[in-house]
Amino acid sequence: MNEVPRGRLKVYLGAAPGVGKTYRMLDEARRRAGRGADVVVAFAECHGRPRTAAMLDGLEVVPPARCAHRGGEFEELDLAAVLDRRPEVAVVDDLAHGNVPGGGRNAKRWQDVEALLAAGTDVITAVDVQHLESLKDVVEKITGVPQHETVPDEVVRRAPQVELVDIPPEGLRRRMAHGNICAPERIDAALANYFRPGNLTALRQLALLWLADRVDEALNTYRAEHAIGGVWETRERVVVALTGGPEGDTIVRRAARIAARSAGGDLLAVHVTRSDGLSAGASHASLARQRRLVEGFEGHDQQRQRDHDQPGALLELGRGDDDGQDRSALHALECSWAEWDPGVPLVRLSSERRALGGPIAAYVRDVMASEPAARVTVLIPETEPERLWQRLLQNQRGAVVAHAVRKETDAVICRLRFRLF
Secondary structure: OOOOOOOOEEEEEEOOOOOOHHHHHHHHHHHHHHOOOOEEEEEOOOOOOHHHHHOOOOOEEOOOEEEEEOOEEEEEOOHHHHHHHOOOEEEEOOOOOEOOOOOOOOOEHHHHHHHHHHOOOEEEEEEEHHHEHHHHHHHHHHHOOOOOOOEOHHHHHOOOEEEEEOOOHHHHHHHHHOOOOOOHHHHHHHHHOOOOHHHHHHHHHHHHHHHHHHHHHHHHHHHHHOOOOOOOOOOOEEEEEOOOOOOHHHHHHHHHHHHHOOOOOEEEEEEEEOOOOOOOOOOHHHHHHHHHHHHHOOOEEEEEEOOOOHHHHHHHHHHOOHHHHHHHHHHHHHHHHHHHOOOOOOOOOOOOOOOOHHHHHHHHHHHHHHOOOOOOEEEEEEEEOOOHHHHHHHOHHHHHHHHHHHHHOOOEEEEEEEEOO
């Protein structure tokens, strides 16, 4: 018997509740059905919103299973019915939902989705960023609301397609005020608590940061699978060609603004000279002033020597050298560590994909295996800026490491916060 090809997963990731995940999901289902695909709605949570419920018109809906629990009756995804139906595409809302105990074969809806994928059915699903397991603690600190239903990050990361559903905080608050998200009697409380502008802005930033990490992982995986050894820069690198002309100051300032809009963006300035040391039309005074301007914007200035291929010199600089930058940073760290001399060895861990949590968790696991009688404690230093929203958004590396170590080992984790104010 031929093995059934695994289905493909598409996830609509919401920056916050009410941004329109279910609507977008059902809209895609209608478009696929219109193109002739065999689509069913396995489960959709419309939350009493008329516009969302109207999107079900014309779509085949698999009736939900009714489950009794603690004197109440609940509707759950009827996994057996969907598997028997064998559609090409199934719409399954609320990926992080926990099923009613005894209501089905799985405890979590994401496990139901895994069963559909294994059966060869493509699945379109939706989840909010606050339900990702690695962000659970951070979201609770932002909103003050504990998240009891979560989905493992890896389930979402494995999806070939993850699409962010986003709306500016004020737009979402207007949608809430107009009664398009929850019942009228709950609007004021929601706007004053969970849907405060600061909360929504922080959740939005979390979603963007999480997706940015996923994009980096996808690029590194693609490079590894296709044996691509060249450098692919995923951060902004703005290269300015300096000629010493009067237009240079304006161009440098413009490039600095572009680099500032990108997290970790680099501003690089280059002046290409001939091998005989001559620079046609260049004013040395202007070049010196423009280089000082670049340094004032925390940029880098270089001089390249090319007789004929000036564009090639610029491309060479723009591509950069990941390995060279890594070696330089490592050397600087090793020198600083040796100068500090805390009496603790500095261990270098390699990671082909620039992962953070996995290599550290593997190292901790090896240490525990070599000393089975010892209790291992992992100290994770974190900076704590003055403003609350900065603390929540800047401490993600510590959360990633803590989550990975906690998942892979039983080591004691201690997160040490150092205040910057």
